[in-house]
Amino acid sequence: MSSVAVLRLPLSVDLGGFVKLLQRMQVPHRVSEEAGEQVLWVPESISDDVRVLYQRFPAGDPDRQLDIPEQAPVARPGFAQQVRRSPVTALVLLASLVVGALTLLGDNLQAMSWLSFLPFRVLGEYIQFTPLADSLASGQWWRLVTPMLLHFGILHLAMNGMWYWELGRRIEARQGSINLLGLTLLFSLVSNYAQYAYGGPGLFGGLSGVLYGLLGHCWIYQLLSPNPTYRLPRGVLAMMLIWLVLCLSGLVSMIGFGEIANAAHVGGLVVGCFTGLLGGLYSRRKTPLN
Incomplete structure (x- = not known):
């Protein structure tokens, strides 16, 4: 699956809240550091949706405004x-x-x-x-x-x-x-x-x-x-x-x-x-x- 860089932000920008939102939504992603910037990579097929999502929720969704179904807890293996x-x-x-x-x-x-x-x-x-x-x-x-x-x-x-x-x-x-x-x-x-x-x-x-x-x-x-x-x-x-x-x-x-x-x-x-x-x-x- 190909991926693209959807965000390139200074290291001073706190991307933690938005990353947590992506995790809640189970969006495949990766954050890397390149040339003094933090880069967010996502699958190309959903890159436009992620850009729009960041424009709306740059700090994530700490107040749980989005109705995202909670995932059932995964049983810890014995x-x-x-x-x-x-x-x-x-x-x-x-x-x-x-x-x-x-x-x-x-x-x-x-x-x-x-x-x-x-x-x-x-x-x-x-x-x-x-x-x-x-x-x-x-x-x-x-x-x-x-x-x-x-x-x-x-x-x-x-x-x-x-x-x-x-x-x-x-x-x-x-x-x-x-x-x-x-x-x-x-x-x-x-x-x-x-x-x-x-x-x-x-x-x-x-x-x-x-x-x-x-x-x-x-x-x-x-x-x-x-x-x-x-x-x-x-x-x-x-x-x-x-x-x-x-x-x-x-x-x-x-x-x-x-x-x-x-x-x-x-x-x-x-x-x-x-x-x-x-x-x-x-x-x-x-x-x-x-």
């Missing part, structure tokens, strides 16, 4: 239905739970060594790591991504699981299961290698690098191609970025949260912003409506 709609999200979380049980959330070092970035063995109070080149030469390529399944403590697993459930379902609903799986593996690969390259051989893990990748992806994608699915609750982005800064400052480690894989977080965020840029530009070019 947990089982959400799992069926988000199989990759559910499988990644299930795998994290299973690995958490097998590794005793970091206490079973032998089990941890099966999935760690570098193979290792315990020698008394020391851990001896196998060089990366040797592990890859022996075909252990899974280690590049499997550290995302390792967690150190129930709080670590619970927090990462909660955020993956929140962000993963959004991407799976908008871009499909295959894309979510590909992004998850890519973000894990980049964040794990970033942590290894910055910190050297060590035992690290968790979904947090992937989470920052998903966050960056949704953030930039939403800026370029606004859509309801990637519209995160107010304050979530700021909170996650503030947490990243606190971790980078060393304050979080000082107050007893242990060592933080900061390079993994930054690496995940950077590559997530890049994929969000590519995805948002592609979506904007393919279909200007949401």
Whole structure:
């Protein structure tokens, strides 16, 4: 369905009320920012009607003068239905739970060594790591991504699981299961290698690098191609970025949260912003409506 720009207004003009009116009327639309202006896009077939509507109700219809039938509330899907709609999200979380049980959330070092970035063995109070080149030469390529399944403590697993459930379902609903799986593996690969390259051989893990990748992806994608699915609750982005800064400052480690894989977080965020840029530009070019 082709669309046209029906309004081009300065950024200082409050278009919120009129957008709410379009939402009440279930009119397909999108608002973008171009060359210092806000642009309203609608299907070409109704563009003249929308222009007339804006002339009559530039501030929307806050007093409900228009008789628009209220839509029946949509029933919130149950947990089982959400799992069926988000199989990759559910499988990644299930795998994290299973690995958490097998590794005793970091206490079973032998089990941890099966999935760690570098193979290792315990020698008394020391851990001896196998060089990366040797592990890859022996075909252990899974280690590049499997550290995302390792967690150190129930709080670590619970927090990462909660955020993956929140962000993963959004991407799976908008871009499909295959894309979510590909992004998850890519973000894990980049964040794990970033942590290894910055910190050297060590035992690290968790979904947090992937989470920052998903966050960056949704953030930039939403800026370029606004859509309801990637519209995160107010304050979530700021909170996650503030947490990243606190971790980078060393304050979080000082107050007893242990060592933080900061390079993994930054690496995940950077590559997530890049994929969000590519995805948002592609979506904007393919279909200007949401």
